[in-house]
Amino acid sequence: MRIDSVDLFYVAMPTILDIGDGSQDALLVRVQADGFVGWGECEASPLTSIASLIAPMSHSACKPVGANLLGATITDPADIRALGERVRWDSFDLLQAAHTWSGIDIALWDLLGKQREVPVHELLGPEPAQPKLPYASVLFGQDPEQTLSIAKEAAASGFAAVKFGWSDFGRGTVAEDIEQLAAAREGIGEDVEFMVDAAMAWGDDAVSASKRMKSLHDFRVLFLEEPFVPGATRAYRELALSKGRVGIAAGEGSSSYEAAISMIDDAGVDYVQVDAGRVGGITEAFRVASYAARAGVSYINHTFTTHLALSASLQPFAFDANSGWCEYPLMPSSLAQALTIDGVPVGADGRVRIPEAPGLGVTISEEAIRSHLVDVEISVDGTRLFSSPRL
Amino acid sequence: MRIDSVDLFYVAMPTILDIGDGSQDALLVRVQADGFVGWGECEASPLTSIASLIAPMSHSACKPVGANLLGATITDPADIRALGERVRWDSFDLLQAAHTWSGIDIALWDLLGKQREVPVHELLGPEPAQPKLPYASVLFGQDPEQTLSIAKEAAASGFAAVKFGWSDFGRGTVAEDIEQLAAAREGIGEDVEFMVDAAMAWGDDAVSASKRMKSLHDFRVLFLEEPFVPGATRAYRELALSKGRVGIAAGEGSSSYEAAISMIDDAGVDYVQVDAGRVGGITEAFRVASYAARAGVSYINHTFTTHLALSASLQPFAFDANSGWCEYPLMPSSLAQALTIDGVPVGADGRVRIPEAPGLGVTISEEAIRSHLVDVEISVDGTRLFSSPRL
Numbered sequence: 001m002r003i004d005s006v007d008l009f010y011v012a013m014p015t016i017l018d019i020g021d022g023s024q025d026a027l028l029v030r031v032q033a034d035g036f037v038g039w040g041e042c043e044a045s046p047l048t049s050i051a052s053l054i055a056p057m058s059h060s061a062c063k064p065v066g067a068n069l070l071g072a073t074i075t076d077p078a079d080i081r082a083l084g085e086r087v088r089w090d091s092f093d094l095l096q097a098a099h100t101w102s103g104i105d106i107a108l109w110d111l112l113g114k115q116r117e118v119p120v121h122e123l124l125g126p127e128p129a130q131p132k133l134p135y136a137s138v139l140f141g142q143d144p145e146q147t148l149s150i151a152k153e154a155a156a157s158g159f160a161a162v163k164f165g166w167s168d169f170g171r172g173t174v175a176e177d178i179e180q181l182a183a184a185r186e187g188i189g190e191d192v193e194f195m196v197d198a199a200m201a202w203g204d205d206a207v208s209a210s211k212r213m214k215s216l217h218d219f220r221v222l223f224l225e226e227p228f229v230p231g232a233t234r235a236y237r238e239l240a241l242s243k244g245r246v247g248i249a250a251g252e253g254s255s256s257y258e259a260a261i262s263m264i265d266d267a268g269v270d271y272v273q274v275d276a277g278r279v280g281g282i283t284e285a286f287r288v289a290s291y292a293a294r295a296g297v298s299y300i301n302h303t304f305t306t307h308l309a310l311s312a313s314l315q316p317f318a319f320d321a322n323s324g325w326c327e328y329p330l331m332p333s334s335l336a337q338a339l340t341i342d343g344v345p346v347g348a349d350g351r352v353r354i355p356e357a358p359g360l361g362v363t364i365s366e367e368a369i370r371s372h373l374v375d376v377e378i379s380v381d382g383t384r385l386f387s388s389p390r391l
Numbered sequence: 392m393r394i395d396s397v398d399l400f401y402v403a404m405p406t407i408l409d410i411g412d413g414s415q416d417a418l419l420v421r422v423q424a425d426g427f428v429g430w431g432e433c434e435a436s437p438l439t440s441i442a443s444l445i446a447p448m449s450h451s452a453c454k455p456v457g458a459n460l461l462g463a464t465i466t467d468p469a470d471i472r473a474l475g476e477r478v479r480w481d482s483f484d485l486l487q488a489a490h491t492w493s494g495i496d497i498a499l500w501d502l503l504g505k506q507r508e509v510p511v512h513e514l515l516g517p518e519p520a521q522p523k524l525p526y527a528s529v530l531f532g533q534d535p536e537q538t539l540s541i542a543k544e545a546a547a548s549g550f551a552a553v554k555f556g557w558s559d560f561g562r563g564t565v566a567e568d569i570e571q572l573a574a575a576r577e578g579i580g581e582d583v584e585f586m587v588d589a590a591m592a593w594g595d596d597a598v599s600a601s602k603r604m605k606s607l608h609d610f611r612v613l614f615l616e617e618p619f620v621p622g623a624t625r626a627y628r629e630l631a632l633s634k635g636r637v638g639i640a641a642g643e644g645s646s647s648y649e650a651a652i653s654m655i656d657d658a659g660v661d662y663v664q665v666d667a668g669r670v671g672g673i674t675e676a677f678r679v680a681s682y683a684a685r686a687g688v689s690y691i692n693h694t695f696t697t698h699l700a701l702s703a704s705l706q707p708f709a710f711d712a713n714s715g716w717c718e719y720p721l722m723p724s725s726l727a728q729a730l731t732i733d734g735v736p737v738g739a740d741g742r743v744r745i746p747e748a749p750g751l752g753v754t755i756s757e758e759a760i761r762s763h764l765v766d767v768e769i770s771v772d773g774t775r776l777f778s779s780p781r782l
Binding site: 012016017018019020021022025043044045046047048050051052054055057058059060061062063064092093094095096098099204229231232233234253255256258259261262265266278374375376377378379381382 | 403407408409410411412413415416434435436437438439441442443445446447448449450451452453455483484485486487489490595620621622623624625644646647649650652653656657669765766767768769770771772773
């Protein structure tokens with residue numbers, strides 16, 4: 001197949017709230033080639049990624065992401081990898097390129113799967129896909145009473161694990177954190193797995209983080225997620241000395257294979273969390289998952305938007321029976337829900353199965369795109385370089 | 392001072408060539424506050440960085456870089472740091488933000504220096520600035536004969552060191568590389584320091600790189616720059632086993648303090664090369680320089696554009712007598728030359744002195760901006776979010 005078009009669709013809720021919900025807008029990628037259509041999604045700041053697709057060249061290692069896409073031939077997975085390598089070198093000094101390319105890479109895998117009439121994971125390897133156990137992601141309450149009630153509700157929904165995060169956890173006193181942990185564990189009961197997302201609360205301060213490790217251990221927290229900012233490898237190593245049986249999870253901020261691998265090799269995490277929409281698409285996420293499997297580190301997807309992104313994020317570790325957990329966007333925005341017609345449901349057994357329909361196995365609602373489309377126009381020296389495409 | 396305006400000026404040569412010269416365009420930042428004006432510069436892809444300044448919010452951790460700048464108070468260096476921290480957290484998921492903020496941070500240091508009538512390095516600390524020894528950056532020739540002639544010419548220009556780079560070095564056979572190294576060493580003579588920039592030729596393949604180390608050692612190469620892609624820490628560690636007396640230099644691709652520090656802690660480089668226009672401005676570059684000094688690692692600026700960027704890039708390691716080398720853009724484009732009126736010259740003693748005039752000590756040519764200004768218009772849902780400002 002030859003790539004005929006690469007279109008970016010910026011969609012958004014009518015009002016974007018100043019809250020952590022990352023599903024309030026989306027940048028969808030449609031690739032068309034020889035009558036086939038593939039869809040992908042880029043993580044975050046749609047306008048910036050659109051600009052990176054069409055920005056005038058700065059020099060030979062700073063070309064726009066779209067410089068060499070049209071007319072490129074995609075016959076098998078190696079072609080997607082080769083095109084990604086080319087974009088990487090040609091856009092090396094364009095920081096945003098990794099996020100933009102990620103969505104295009106995902107669309108190319110969807111495209112190739114549809115042309116061959118196989119699910120994407122079959123393009124990655126012959127092993128059967130393993131079902132994943134989703135955890136519910138919720139926020140700590142404003143006080144322990146509220147956390148208790150949130151925890152009870154989450155446990156009642158039938159999830160095998162609940163991850164608590166954000167709010168003020170880690171930013172106040174150790175005693176306050178212990179009260180929150182106690183309330184959460186009490187609410188979910190003894191049989192539900194318990195994870196905590198610190199949302200980078202301690203920057204690169206391993207001492208502050210380590211003060212919480214005994215309590216996390218006592219409340220049998222499976223893993224502590226993102227105690228530090230991305231790349232703070234020294235702090236991660238220092239924390240490892242006091243983590244006891246609590247696993248450390250991180251990596252969602254990785255925008256390259258190397259950055260994710262460094263979280264395994266240099267930060268020593270027990271769970272590497274990868275957003276396929278940031279790290280370089282399914283291609284690079286699969287390389288990370290393969291490396292993690294060899295290193296004995298569990299892989300978990302990071303996903304907080306549509307089921308298109310969810311399906312893409314599950315493919316890279318489809319085979320890995322030792323990476324059994326998956327992040328599952330429980331309550332995405334009405335936009336994210338409307339964008340896909342068939343999604344990736346949680347089965348009656350509480351597990352998530354990777355779609356077996358061709359490509360990513362997710363059908364995009366063009367009607368939802370039309371009704372949420374953001375109209376963008378970018379001109380440089382009087383020439384229109386981008387106008388939002390129509391469907 | 393309260394920030395009254397933050398303006399981005401995208402300037403470019405009439406034609407951008409598909410060559411490595413990174414000075415063919417520039418994104419200048421002008422910050423105005425209480426009648427004072429500061430100038431900064433962002434690295435690469437001006438249109439993408441402009442979009443990141445004004446992009447609609449995606450969620451609470453993905454705001455545009457410009458979200459909280461206007462009206463912010465800048466009284467001393469701590470205010471610049473605090474504003475940078477705020478931008479970092481508010482734009483965490485906006486990958487391009489680090490490059491955009493870098494130029495704004497640089498402009499704020501220039502502004503504060505001008506208001507206080509002191510050079511920026513005096514705002515960083517009381518120690519006297521040390522002159523730096525520039526090296527000439529040239530390219531290997533297409534064959535050893537051409538390299539010999541380039542090397543003779545470079546040595547005749549009086550530089551104490553010459554760095555050879557790019558071209559096909561490292562991408563052919565070891566024998567070909569040895570011929571190039573021999574020609575370069577012969578051309579510069581025995582008394583001139585010799586560096587080699589491998590321009591990421593070996594990806595993350597330490598074996599291929601290590602095959603060149605004995606020759607680099609034999610030709611007394613001071614350091615080998617960027618054998619691998621940014622963040623390939625494992626390959627750097629493996630290469631260290633065979634490097635002999637050849638130093639390893641890298642870090643220009645770092646777009647955060649943590650990424651640069653990881654090149655010291657995890658990759659084990661001997662020289663950390665930092666681009667202040669990428670890493671988070673003078674603030675973060677100074678943190679890296681301070682860390683490097685404590686770790687016994689030499690700091691070198693990475694600069695390939697204007698003398699405004701050069702002055703900004705020299706401030707962070709102004710005091711460090713153990714970091715004596717500086718990268719000096721020898722032949723930037725006519726645009727880059729025209730953008731500053733007074734620059735950072737090489738003195739009669741062959742050394743570069745950091746300007747002692749207030750701020751960055753560099754005067755911007757508004758005429759050069761006007762005559763090279765690229766006209767950008769960005770509209771979202773019918774609202775004009777950016778029009779190139781006029782001077």
